[in-house]
Amino acid sequence: MDVMPKWAEVILVPLISLLLAAILSAIVILAIGEDPIAALKLMIDGALGSSYGWGYTLYYATNFIFTGLAVSIAFHARMFNIGGEGQAMIGGLGVALVCLYLPWPHWSIALIAGAIASAIFGAAWAAIPAYLQAKRGSHIVITTIMFNFIAAALLNYLLIGALKKPGSMEPATGKFPEATHLPNMHEILGTFGIEFSKAAPANISFFVAVLACFAVWALIWKTKLGYEIRAFGHSESAAKYAGISPTKIIMVSMLISGALAGMMAINNVQGEAERLVLNAVEGAGFIGIAVALMGRSHPFGVFVAALLFGFLYQGGAELALWTKIPREMIVVIQALVILFTGALDNMVRMPLERMFLALRRNKGGAA
Amino acid sequence: MDLLTILQVLDSTVRLATPLLLACLAGLYSERAGIFDIGLEGKMLAAAFLSAAVAFVTGSAWVGLMAGIGASLVLSVIHGLASITFRGNQLISGVAINFLAAGITVVVAQSWFGQGGRTPQLSGDGRFNPITLPFAEAMQNLPIIGPIYYELISGHTMLVYIALLMVPLTWWVLFSTRFGLRLRAVGENPAAVDTAGVSVNGLRYAAVIICGVLCGIAGAYLATALQAGFVKDMSAGRGFIALAALIFAKWRPWHALYACLLFGFLQALALRPDVIQGVLGFKVNGQLLDVLPYILTVIILAGFVGKAVPPRAGGEPYVKER
Numbered sequence: 001m002d003v004m005p006k007w008a009e010v011i012l013v014p015l016i017s018l019l020l021a022a023i024l025s026a027i028v029i030l031a032i033g034e035d036p037i038a039a040l041k042l043m044i045d046g047a048l049g050s051s052y053g054w055g056y057t058l059y060y061a062t063n064f065i066f067t068g069l070a071v072s073i074a075f076h077a078r079m080f081n082i083g084g085e086g087q088a089m090i091g092g093l094g095v096a097l098v099c100l101y102l103p104w105p106h107w108s109i110a111l112i113a114g115a116i117a118s119a120i121f122g123a124a125w126a127a128i129p130a131y132l133q134a135k136r137g138s139h140i141v142i143t144t145i146m147f148n149f150i151a152a153a154l155l156n157y158l159l160i161g162a163l164k165k166p167g168s169m170e171p172a173t174g175k176f177p178e179a180t181h182l183p184n185m186h187e188i189l190g191t192f193g194i195e196f197s198k199a200a201p202a203n204i205s206f207f208v209a210v211l212a213c214f215a216v217w218a219l220i221w222k223t224k225l226g227y228e229i230r231a232f233g234h235s236e237s238a239a240k241y242a243g244i245s246p247t248k249i250i251m252v253s254m255l256i257s258g259a260l261a262g263m264m265a266i267n268n269v270q271g272e273a274e275r276l277v278l279n280a281v282e283g284a285g286f287i288g289i290a291v292a293l294m295g296r297s298h299p300f301g302v303f304v305a306a307l308l309f310g311f312l313y314q315g316g317a318e319l320a321l322w323t324k325i326p327r328e329m330i331v332v333i334q335a336l337v338i339l340f341t342g343a344l345d346n347m348v349r350m351p352l353e354r355m356f357l358a359l360r361r362n363k364g365g366a367a
Numbered sequence: 368m369d370l371l372t373i374l375q376v377l378d379s380t381v382r383l384a385t386p387l388l389l390a391c392l393a394g395l396y397s398e399r400a401g402i403f404d405i406g407l408e409g410k411m412l413a414a415a416f417l418s419a420a421v422a423f424v425t426g427s428a429w430v431g432l433m434a435g436i437g438a439s440l441v442l443s444v445i446h447g448l449a450s451i452t453f454r455g456n457q458l459i460s461g462v463a464i465n466f467l468a469a470g471i472t473v474v475v476a477q478s479w480f481g482q483g484g485r486t487p488q489l490s491g492d493g494r495f496n497p498i499t500l501p502f503a504e505a506m507q508n509l510p511i512i513g514p515i516y517y518e519l520i521s522g523h524t525m526l527v528y529i530a531l532l533m534v535p536l537t538w539w540v541l542f543s544t545r546f547g548l549r550l551r552a553v554g555e556n557p558a559a560v561d562t563a564g565v566s567v568n569g570l571r572y573a574a575v576i577i578c579g580v581l582c583g584i585a586g587a588y589l590a591t592a593l594q595a596g597f598v599k600d601m602s603a604g605r606g607f608i609a610l611a612a613l614i615f616a617k618w619r620p621w622h623a624l625y626a627c628l629l630f631g632f633l634q635a636l637a638l639r640p641d642v643i644q645g646v647l648g649f650k651v652n653g654q655l656l657d658v659l660p661y662i663l664t665v666i667i668l669a670g671f672v673g674k675a676v677p678p679r680a681g682g683e684p685y686v687k688e689r
Binding site for chain 1: 405445448449450453454455456457458459460462463464465466467469470471473474475477478484599604607610611614652654655657658661662664665668669670677
């Protein structure tokens with residue numbers, strides 16, 4: 001029997017964790033001599049007060065939806081994919097190769113090609129750690145961390161070598177051809193007569209990310225494979241007894257996870273930068289961990305948490321612009337969210353469970 | 368290539384291996400007690416910042432060291448609370464600690480010093496300065512032994528010698544004391560330790576605290592000995608290389624020393640491309656040397672070169688049976 005009602009589990013626990021993270025963040029802001037209320041107002045205004053702000057918020061959210069879904073799917077199989085960062089980097093490599101070296105007639109086909117390439121490259125980067133976990137028992141957390149570093153070095157090597165634009169000093173590829181450029185929100189919403197900022201980077205990939213949410217939801221809760229992944233995550237021995245192959249589940253869930261992380265590249269590489277630069281991922285792979293934890297590994301939760309982190313990112317950039325609060329404040333908030341929703345989950349949960357038990361006992365006594 | 372060049376490379380090997388060694392031994396205590404710690408990086412970073420900040424204000428590297436250890440201990444206690452008391456996920460806690468340190472060091476540094484997230488340059492007693500060992504100068508002119516003693520063995524900071532002494536000390540504590548036996552037992556089979564009437568949580572907290580102290584020294588070394596002040600993200604993945612070294616060493620102290628020296632040697636080589644070219648006759652890509660520790664760790668983890676078996680109860684919170 002569950003101690004807590006479902007609504008408390010799904011809404012109350014994350015909300016309290018979030019509140020704790022917010023209070024501590026406010027204390028940090030106070031401690032460095034700034035006003036947390038004013039900071040919050042500035043963040044809301046900067047991230048949500050204009051279509052320009054929204055454009056950035058949605059752009060960041062798109063990245064975080066992909067990486068959050070990636071971490072979630074691995075969580076369902078009780079695996080911790082810390083390698084989203086590296087997988088997204090290599091996904092970017094896939095997009096860059098496809099956009100630079102193949103001719104595309106229209107952006108729609110280029111988008112599909114980019115999505116497929118980034119997914120394949122991301123999945124490939126997750127495949128080796130997954131194989132080593134499944135066949136050799138090497139801890140996936142350590143191997144995926146190592147693969148993040150290896151991915152960064154590989155990109156570094158390629159961007160100052162083979163892929164660098166000839167004659168340029170900057171470690172980046174040349175601009176992708178015009179035909180691969182994705183329509184941004186300004187163009188999409190413009191066809192419906194809605195005004196949207198031209199400068200903001202949000203683009204059609206946002207809708208791909210939303211589609212990915214539905215696809216992951218259907219996969220996890222509506223298919224046999226999803227059932228097997230969840231069963232494996234709950235109890236490996238029971239899953240084995242039921243004839244589910246651990247190797248298959250580890251491989252498949254990690255490949256999907258890597259593919260989702262890689263697909264982030266259609267947003268940041270193909271959609272925004274339109275070329276591959278160093279550090280294109282900007283830590284989005286790690287934010288996926290916070291997003292997945294806050295969203296309780298549910299695609300809808302991931303969507304909401306990704307929007308929240310998109311807001312934090314854009315709001316944080318505004319803070320850095322207008323106040324003395326540096327951009328790294330977002331990293332602190334992100335850390336606190338991971339700490340409270342992930343590691344200290346029981347600290348929030350235990351007193352709540354006790355409270356609900358006491359409530360139920362009182363009711364039982366009265367009846 | 369002459370002796371002096373070799374000694375220079377080996378000298379920087381020792382200097383670069385020191386923070387790895389301290390962090391690696393820190394992780395060794397923690398993981399031997401069954402607490403995974405991927406937050407070594409964050410603890411080093413926090414210690415690096417606070418030690419540099421306090422050393423700058425007080426002008427004393429030793430006070431800075433204490434402050435650095437304090438900063439690292441705070442994060443250790445958070446990790447202990449999350450993974451021992453509240454039985455949370457140790458890996459997630461480690462991730463949170465890494466981010467917390469990465470963010471808060473810059474936020475506070477900016478607020479205190481306003482220099483774009485760094486501390487002012489340290490000088491004089493604000494840094495740990497090289498120590499010349501006795502007779503080093505007198506022996507300098509002896510053939511071979513003289514330069515080796517003068518260049519390689521003498522002339523490091525106090526913290527380097529402390530780090531090297533920690534290896535036999537750790538070996539002795541873990542394998543020759545009652546505390547060490549219990550610590551290892553708690554990482555392999557906590558239920559047995561509990562049955563013997565020894566507190567599992569107490570031992571694990573002790574391990575986490577020792578880990579914090581060692582990470583604190585490692586961080587202070589980075590900011591007040593290896594370099595002169597704190598800069599953003601100055602730990603630069605060393606916590607993860609230390610973790611790699613720990614696996615490479617299969618959780619054994621002496622092997623940890625060898626692994627850290629090897630990884631330190633790779634880092635030292637990456638700084639001297641001229642030496643590699645001189646020896647091998649062709650250019651070796653610097654990135655390759657940088658990632659070699661990570662690649663080697665993956666190979667070791669894959670079990671192609673011996674098998675790395677972590678402590679059996681690692682990562683699992685202990686729940687007393689009722």
